[in-house]
Amino acid sequence: MSAISVRGLRKSYGPLVAVDGIDFDIEEGEVFGLLGPNGAGKTTTVEILEGYRSRDAGEVSVLGNDPERPGPKFRQRIGVVLQQAQLWQNVTVREAHSIFAGYYERPRNVDEVVELVGLTEKRDATVKTLSGGQKRRLDLGIALVGDPDLVFLDEPTTGFDPAARRAAWEMIRSLRSLGKTVLLTTHYLDEAEHLADRVAVLRNGRIVRVGTPRELTSADLEVEIRYRRNGEELLVRTTEPTRLLHELTSEALARGEEIEQLEVRRPTLEDVYLALVEEQDE
Amino acid sequence: MRLFLHQVRVEQLVYWRSRESAVFTFIFPLMLFLLLGSVYSGHIYGVPASQALLAALLAYGCAMVAFAGIAISLVLRREQAILKRLRATPLPPVTYVTALLASTIVVFVLETIALFALGRVVFGTPFPSRIGSVAAVVVLGAVCFSALGIGLSGLIRSGEGSSAVVNLIVLPMSFLTGAFGPTHHYPRFLRAIGDVLPLKYLVDLSNAVYLHKHAVWSKPGAIGVLLAWGVAGVVVAAFKFRWEPREG
Numbered sequence: 001m002s003a004i005s006v007r008g009l010r011k012s013y014g015p016l017v018a019v020d021g022i023d024f025d026i027e028e029g030e031v032f033g034l035l036g037p038n039g040a041g042k043t044t045t046v047e048i049l050e051g052y053r054s055r056d057a058g059e060v061s062v063l064g065n066d067p068e069r070p071g072p073k074f075r076q077r078i079g080v081v082l083q084q085a086q087l088w089q090n091v092t093v094r095e096a097h098s099i100f101a102g103y104y105e106r107p108r109n110v111d112e113v114v115e116l117v118g119l120t121e122k123r124d125a126t127v128k129t130l131s132g133g134q135k136r137r138l139d140l141g142i143a144l145v146g147d148p149d150l151v152f153l154d155e156p157t158t159g160f161d162p163a164a165r166r167a168a169w170e171m172i173r174s175l176r177s178l179g180k181t182v183l184l185t186t187h188y189l190d191e192a193e194h195l196a197d198r199v200a201v202l203r204n205g206r207i208v209r210v211g212t213p214r215e216l217t218s219a220d221l222e223v224e225i226r227y228r229r230n231g232e233e234l235l236v237r238t239t240e241p242t243r244l245l246h247e248l249t250s251e252a253l254a255r256g257e258e259i260e261q262l263e264v265r266r267p268t269l270e271d272v273y274l275a276l277v278e279e280q281d282e
Numbered sequence: 283m284r285l286f287l288h289q290v291r292v293e294q295l296v297y298w299r300s301r302e303s304a305v306f307t308f309i310f311p312l313m314l315f316l317l318l319g320s321v322y323s324g325h326i327y328g329v330p331a332s333q334a335l336l337a338a339l340l341a342y343g344c345a346m347v348a349f350a351g352i353a354i355s356l357v358l359r360r361e362q363a364i365l366k367r368l369r370a371t372p373l374p375p376v377t378y379v380t381a382l383l384a385s386t387i388v389v390f391v392l393e394t395i396a397l398f399a400l401g402r403v404v405f406g407t408p409f410p411s412r413i414g415s416v417a418a419v420v421v422l423g424a425v426c427f428s429a430l431g432i433g434l435s436g437l438i439r440s441g442e443g444s445s446a447v448v449n450l451i452v453l454p455m456s457f458l459t460g461a462f463g464p465t466h467h468y469p470r471f472l473r474a475i476g477d478v479l480p481l482k483y484l485v486d487l488s489n490a491v492y493l494h495k496h497a498v499w500s501k502p503g504a505i506g507v508l509l510a511w512g513v514a515g516v517v518v519a520a521f522k523f524r525w526e527p528r529e530g
Contacts, residue, residue, distance in 0.1 A: 095295065
C-alpha cells in the first residue's frame with residue numbers, strides 16, 4: 001500500500017494557482033523528493049498532506065487518512081519538520097525532546113533520539129545557544145521522538161553551510177535505514193539527487209517529471225558540443241552527438257586540421273532540472 | 283488527562299524559564315507593591331494604605347500574569363511557529379488551551395501568595411480572613427483575563443509589537459481602574475472610562491473580599507461584568523485566533 005497517494009490535487013490562493021492538478025504516490029519506506037524553485041507549490045503540497053491546509057480539489061490519502069479529516073491516530077504516526085519554526089528559547093535540548101515525547105502514546109527513548117541527531121554533547125544546552133545546524137537537528141529529533149512512520153521534511157537544509165548540509169544528509173539517510181517513509185522538499189538539486197529514491201520536479205504547481213535521479217538525467221536532453229572555427233566560438237546542441245561528432249571530426253581530418261577547443265558536455269541533473277523549470281516560463 | 287497534566291508541566295517549565303515572562307509579569311506587581319507601599323502612607327478607603335494597595339495590586343497582578351502574559355506569549359509562539367509545530371502533534375487544541383489556562387491559574391495563585399507574604403513581612407498587612415472568597419476571585423480573575431489575553435493575541439499582528447501593544451492597554455487600564463491606587467480624585471471622564479474596563483471590577487472584588495472581608499457573592503454585578511468581558515474575549519478568540527504565523 002502507498003504511504004501517500006495524491007490525485008488531481010489543486011489549491012489556489014485567490015487568483016494565484018499554487019498547485020495545479022498533481023498526482024503522485026509514495027511507497028512505504030521510500031524517500032521521495034519534491035524538487036522545484038521557490039513558489040513552485042512544494043510547501044503548499046506538503047502542508048496539505050500534513051493537514052495544515054484544505055485543498056480545492058483532488059483525492060489525498062496519507063497513511064490511509066484524509067488529512068483534512070484525519071483519524072485519531074494520524075498525528076501519532078507523522079513527524080513534521082517545518083520550514084521555519086522556532087522553539088522556546090530557554091528549554092534545553094533534552095527537555096525539548098521530552099516535551100514532544102510526552103505528546104505521543106509510544107515515544108522513542110529521548111536520549112536515543114538526542115544521540116541519533118547528534119546532539120548528545122548539547123543535551124543540556126538551551127535552544128538559544130544552538131547554531132543554525134544544531135537547531136535544525138533539534139527540529140529533526142523532535143519530529144522523530146514520537147516514532148512516526150512518515151516524516152515530512154520541508155527544505156531541511158536551506159541556509160546551511162556545506163558541512164552542516166552533509167551532516168543533515170547523513171541523518172536523513174539514516175531515516176531510510178529506520179524504515180521511515182520520508183517526503184522531502186528542496187530546491188537544491190544535489191540534495192534530491194543524494195537523498196531521494198524518486199524525485200518529482202514541480203514547476204508552477206505542476207509536476208513536470210517524476211523518476212529516480214538517474215532516470216531524470218538520462219532523459220533525452222541535448223548534448224552540447226562547443227568548438228572554435230576561424231576564431232569564432234560555435235555551440236551546437238544535439239540529441240545525436242555521435243553522428244554530429246563523426247561529421248565534424250571527419251570533415252576536420254579531411255582538411256588535415258585540428259578542431260580548436262573541442263568540448264562535449266553531457267547534461268548534468270542540474271541542466272535537466274534548469275531546463276525543466278525554465279521551460280515555457282516566458 | 284495525561285496530556286493535560288503533561289502540558290501544564292510544559293507551560294510551567296516554559297514560563298519560569300523565560301526570564302522575560304517571569305520577571306515582567308510575575309516580579310513587576312511585587313516590585314510595584316514594594317515601591318507604592320513605601321510611598322503611600324496613612325489610610326485609603328478607611329484601611330491602612332498598604333492593605334488597600336495590596337488589594338489593588340492583586341488585580342494588577344492578574345492583568346499582568348493572565349492578560350499580558352498570555353497575550354504576549356501566544357503572539358510570540360504563533361509568529362515563531364511554535365503553535366504550528368504543536369498542531370502537528372497529537373496534542374488536541376482544547377487540551378492546549380485548557381492547560382495554558384490551568385498553568386496561568388497556578389502562576390497567579392503563586393503571585394497572590396507572594397503578594398500576601400511580601401505584605402506581611404514588609405508592611406505587616408494581615409493575611410486574608412476569607413480564604414475561599416479570595417481564591418474564588420483569583421480563579422475568576424485568571425479565567426476572565428486569560429480569555430481576554432487569548433482574544434487580544436488574535437488581534438496583534440506582529441511578535442515585536444506585542445509587548446508594546448499589551449503595555450499600552452495594561453498600564454492605562456491599571457491607572458484608570460484603581461489598580462495602582464484609588465481613583466476618586468481623578469477627573470470624572472477618566473473615572474467613566476475606568477468604569478467600563480474589566481480590571482475595575484476585579485479591583486472591586488479584591489477590595490470586597492480582602493479589605494471588607496465580604497464574601498465573593500456580595501458583588502454579583504462585578505462578577506457579571508467580569509464574566510461578560512471574559513465571554514467577549516472568548517468570542518474574539520473564536521474569530522481571530524490563529525495557529526499559524528502571518529505569511530511574509
